[in-house]
Amino acid sequence: MTTVGVPVVTGIGVVAPTGTGAAEHWRTVLAGEHRIRRISLFDPDRYATTLAGEVADFDPARWADSRRTVQTDRWTQLGFAATRLALADAGLPEVADEPYARGVTLASSSGGNLFGQRELQRLWSQPSRTVGAYQSIAWFYAASVGQISIHHQFKGPCGVLASEAAGGLDSLAHAARTVRRGTPVVLAGGTECPLSPYALVCQLRGGLLSAGTDPRRSYRPFDARANGYLPGEGGAVFVVEDLAHALRRGAPTIYGELAGWAATHDARPTSTDGDVDSGQYARAIRLAVERAGLSPAEVAAVFPDALGVPRYDRAEAAALRTVFGAQPPPVTTQKPLHGRAHQGGAALDVATALLALRHDLLPPTAAPDRPASGCEVDFVRRARPPRTGAALVCARGFDGFNSALLVRRPATGPHGATAGSVGGTT
Incomplete structure (x- = not known):
């Protein structure tokens, strides 16, 4: 059997309502613990949907320095955390030892909408009529890929996939192709934070959100009482690696192909x-x-x-x-x-x-x-x-x-x- 060009996952970084870190997430899903709560990132009273899955007690300062947190939206900050967890899980350094042999391919949907809403409200509600210097990049759908590749010095093939929920899988497929083409390590996956008033209104306009008030009963896929979904934030970032490369360096874990x-x-x-x-x-x-x-x-x-x-x-x-x-x-x-x-x-x-x-x-x-x-x-x-x-x-x-x-x-x-x-x- 050959190990050349076989894409495997050697690191998993999870930042989600179910937990920070793969181990905590796994314990939560095995126990079937519901982590849906009333939205706390803003007051949801005026909206039909008031429930969502939020990452509890998330402190961006734990995962990034102040220079980067001031430039970025919560969606990207969740990505910082997931990436650091994935690299540590894979036994790889945070700053690439071979920059041009490292790539980043993440998925994106709503972009930095919390950051964008804050700056636009500032534009229209204050006499200065200005926005912050980072408005032009923090909301951009490729912001997470750019920030993560710069910070970790991943200078190989980089890109962003935009196909809504399907993008979380498309990014892994693209990473696998990149590995086959000769880049031994690629970050893939994605995080999301669709929890701003603007983002919630956009989702409500689609007519697919649940208006239920019981956190345990309001999102019931395949159920006779199903009436829509509830939004959530977070996600996962993976280290996708060429199997031969993983074996040579003695990767601690190979989760799967x-x-x-x-x-x-x-x-x-x-x-x-x-x-x-x-x-x-x-x-x-x-x-x-x-x-x-x-x-x-x-x-x-x-x-x-x-x-x-x-x-x-x-x-x-x-x-x-x-x-x-x-x-x-x-x-x-x-x-x-x-x-x-x-x-x-x-x-x-x-x-x-x-x-x-x-x-x-x-x-x-x-x-x-x-x-x-x-x-x-x-x-x-x-x-x-x-x-x-x-x-x-x-x-x-x-x-x-x-x-x-x-x-x-x-x-x-x-x-x-x-x-x-x-x-x-x-």
Whole structure:
């Protein structure tokens, strides 16, 4: 078997409502602890949605110096923390020893909206009619990639993926391609903070947010009572590394391979009501499994998009049945515990999937209590070992983006030393 150009994950950095650090996140999802709360970053009383998943007690000064925190939005500051955690987990220095052999590929959606709203309010409410010097960069959707690459001196291939929730998977796929093309270490994943008045209004305008007031019952994907999603912040950053490079330097942990991936687009207008097309979503799932060189029967679990909107939930269940037949693999979602963090949420699902493979244990699903009609699949009700060493993570971005990523254990096990070739687009 070859180890050349095999993209593996050697570091996981989690900053989410479920915890700071992969270990705390894993404990929270195994216990099924709900971390949805009333929004505290601003007063949400005037809005229909008042609940969200926030990163508790987050202090940006712990993760970055004052020069960088004054330049950046909370979304980027969460990225600083996740990146430092991922590099430490991988046993890599914070400042690159080989700058041009290190890249950064993160996903982005809403950008620095908290920073931007503050500065625009200052512009229109104060006599000076000015904004801060960093307004031009802090809100920019590529701000996290730029700030992280500069601070850590990652001067190799860098980029940002913008496909809403699907971007959390697209960034990992792009990182895997970058590794195959010769860059041995790439940061991937993403964080998000869609919790400003402006960002909340934008989400409310889409008509998909839940207006529930019970933190444990207001975001129920696949449930007969599902009525929308609740927003969340945070996410995960990963060290994606060439397996041969990881083995040479003695990486402490190899969590798993990025074994297959695919992205498609619905190529049709997104309707605000009515049925949701599942055809291209199913195609992305099928291609990801095929490109990993696996049969559908070899997939141990699915971590779904889990939007919590009935027509989208039905379409997702239909896509799984299209690919896997009448009995899809076990399905588990943790989004009701922490909210939907768009690209950060998809990255967080990948972290959960990799941890599940490492610990040989599928975490219980946080929903549904009573599956809606058309959503009857095998939900993981109690933690159980996976049948195989492969897990599928799925994500849909608003306006037609579909992505799927297949992760699997290295060939010799969760701490494996060798792995075979992997599949994906180039």
